[in-house]
Amino acid sequence: MRTCYFGFLFLMLGLVAASTIKADGWDRQSDNFQIRTFRGGPSAVKLLARCEQLRSDLQQVWLGGDDRHDWSPRCQVIVHASKASYQTAIGRGGAQTSGSSLVQSVEGEIVLRRIDLLYSEERGASALPHELTHVVLADRFDNGRPPRWLDEGIATMADPTEKRTLHQRDCHAALRSGDALPVVQLLHLDEFASAKQVPAFYGQSLSLVHFLGSQDEPIRLVEFAETAGHKGYDRALREIYQIDGVAELERRWRTYALRHGTQAPQALVSLVR
Numbered sequence: 001m002r003t004c005y006f007g008f009l010f011l012m013l014g015l016v017a018a019s020t021i022k023a024d025g026w027d028r029q030s031d032n033f034q035i036r037t038f039r040g041g042p043s044a045v046k047l048l049a050r051c052e053q054l055r056s057d058l059q060q061v062w063l064g065g066d067d068r069h070d071w072s073p074r075c076q077v078i079v080h081a082s083k084a085s086y087q088t089a090i091g092r093g094g095a096q097t098s099g100s101s102l103v104q105s106v107e108g109e110i111v112l113r114r115i116d117l118l119y120s121e122e123r124g125a126s127a128l129p130h131e132l133t134h135v136v137l138a139d140r141f142d143n144g145r146p147p148r149w150l151d152e153g154i155a156t157m158a159d160p161t162e163k164r165t166l167h168q169r170d171c172h173a174a175l176r177s178g179d180a181l182p183v184v185q186l187l188h189l190d191e192f193a194s195a196k197q198v199p200a201f202y203g204q205s206l207s208l209v210h211f212l213g214s215q216d217e218p219i220r221l222v223e224f225a226e227t228a229g230h231k232g233y234d235r236a237l238r239e240i241y242q243i244d245g246v247a248e249l250e251r252r253w254r255t256y257a258l259r260h261g262t263q264a265p266q267a268l269v270s271l272v273r
């Protein structure tokens with residue numbers, strides 16, 4: 001399970017028409033989602049429409065025309081009224097989070113898509129765009145697992161400016177203190193070795209995704225990661241971005257990140273309509 005700390009975003013719940021029906025155990029169901037909310041919580045009909053719209057937008061931005069088949073199994077979206085309910089659902093490790101996504105695969109086939117959201121009056125179900133990004137990206141990678149830096153960097157692109165600013169500050173602080181992860185380590189990191197790595201990892205991942213994403217069309221980021229999976233990062237950098245390997249990427253990205261300072265990078269894409 002991948003769990004993500006999340007900041008502020010007021011959802012603009014779309015009113016896009018979607019065929020919605022009630023199904024066993026679920027408040028509403030569409031072609032791609034099953035929604036469960038709670039009495040007094042967000043409208044299942046509106047949340048379902050928002051999920052379908054976001055899925056379509058995210059697929060268009062990051063996957064292009066590919067991988068746009070209906071999801072089977074559907075993505076389950078469960079909105080929790082209390083922190084106790086949320087934490088019981090996601091297990092240990094998510095105490096500071098308000099959203100969590102889970103994609104499970106067996107022999108290359110995705111067998112479970114699930115998002116848990118902690119609802120609050122102030123922020124709504126605000127982690128949805130970030131968590132749904134993870135589920136959309138999973139379609140494109142073996143066993144539903146993109147490289148972690150790419151997965152979190154792209155998902156953080158769906159976060160609001162306030163959240164991205166905090167990540168950029170963490171990145172800048174890590175660069176200034178010497179705690180920044182070498183890019184070659186960032187590209188291959190799957191499990192954290194220490195708590196200190198966490199803010200640097202999220203900040204650097206967002207910054208690196210933004211740096212690479214601004215070299216060409218954002219959609220090429222996914223192609224880059226796929227190519228790296230087959231040929232390694234050095235060759236993928238030369239083929240996709242005409243950057244002469246990871247060492248050259250490190251030099252160019254550090255210059256970019258330090259010049260950027262503590263300001264949040266402009267979102268490469270706009271998802272909130």
Ligand SMILES: [Zn+2]
Nearest residue numbers: 003004152155
């Ligand atoms: Zn995440």
